Amino acid sequence: MFKLNPRLFSPDRIAFNIIGYTMVTFFAVLCIMPFYLIIVASITSEATIMQHGYSFAIREISLEGYMLSLRNPTIVLRAYLNTIVLTVVGTIVAVFLQVMTGFVIARPDFDWRNKFSFFFFFTTLLSGGLTPYYLHVTRNLGFINSYHALLLPVMFPIWNVIIAKSFMRSIPFEIAEAAKIDGAGDFKIFLRVYLPLTTPLLATLGLFTALAYWNDWYNCLLFIRDESRLTLQYFLQRLVSSVDAMRRVAEMSGLDVPFVPIEAMKMSMTVIVTGPIILLYPFMQKYFIKGLTIGAVKG
Numbered sequence: 001m002f003k004l005n006p007r008l009f010s011p012d013r014i015a016f017n018i019i020g021y022t023m024v025t026f027f028a029v030l031c032i033m034p035f036y037l038i039i040v041a042s043i044t045s046e047a048t049i050m051q052h053g054y055s056f057a058i059r060e061i062s063l064e065g066y067m068l069s070l071r072n073p074t075i076v077l078r079a080y081l082n083t084i085v086l087t088v089v090g091t092i093v094a095v096f097l098q099v100m101t102g103f104v105i106a107r108p109d110f111d112w113r114n115k116f117s118f119f120f121f122f123t124t125l126l127s128g129g130l131t132p133y134y135l136h137v138t139r140n141l142g143f144i145n146s147y148h149a150l151l152l153p154v155m156f157p158i159w160n161v162i163i164a165k166s167f168m169r170s171i172p173f174e175i176a177e178a179a180k181i182d183g184a185g186d187f188k189i190f191l192r193v194y195l196p197l198t199t200p201l202l203a204t205l206g207l208f209t210a211l212a213y214w215n216d217w218y219n220c221l222l223f224i225r226d227e228s229r230l231t232l233q234y235f236l237q238r239l240v241s242s243v244d245a246m247r248r249v250a251e252m253s254g255l256d257v258p259f260v261p262i263e264a265m266k267m268s269m270t271v272i273v274t275g276p277i278i279l280l281y282p283f284m285q286k287y288f289i290k291g292l293t294i295g296a297v298k299g
Helices: 011-042 046-052 064-069 073-105 113-122 130-140 148-154 158-169 174-181 186-197 199-215 218-223 232-253 262-298
Strands: none
Touching: 011 262, 046 262, 064 262, 073 113, 073 148, 073 158, 073 186, 073 199, 073 232, 113 158, 130 218, 148 199, 148 218, 158 199, 174 186, 199 262, 218 232, 232 262
16 A cells, blocks of 8 residues: 655644745745846837836836837848857757767876867967957958858867767776777777767757857958848847937937837847747756756866
């Protein structure tokens, strides 16, 4: 006969659960509140925002911010497509290179692993600055007004390589030695033995890299001149800046300022830009937390 454990219903256990769930709920609400505030502001009229400020209560519903943001849907859809393609292609290639690099420098039979690790880590301490970076990408690599300028600079963050190395060290190297005895080469060992065991690592690095590509607008500002190759983040940032600048110039000149829902448009753009990434995170949360935990313990 099934019996309940009386320790589960002890006063101490009940009090601990109540306090724990209360704290978790409180912090969860704190995390959700900014997103809720952005969504409410995006569907609130500009006049209400200017009069009452940002509020959690919906006073007057208006979609004028979304209508202005999507006034030219062709350009927005093209920017969305560019960002999605860059994010998908860049994430797949970047994660593969990061995991493969972590696999190499984590192997105890690779004599130069410490030298390469030091070289990677040393680049995080010093930076050549904006001018050498711009000249290198435009003159030496010739990536001006090219998708390569948006793909390559974000492809190899050293922090992701360190996480990959820490995760690879948690996998027993005897597995690779056994596969080598069976006649497998290094690349086959990586693809057939190690890669299937790195699902949490792939999800963690994939989320990090996808966020980096999705939120990148600075490289687009520096290297892209063609309107058809703009990314979503830079397009929306430029749209907000241009509208705000025109309003300021008109006010300084004493001209009649046309009504433009600046604040509502900013909030609606935030929803448009961050929506896909927020929807992606719940599907990767389990692997994301496990990958970070393993990387932190074994680092």
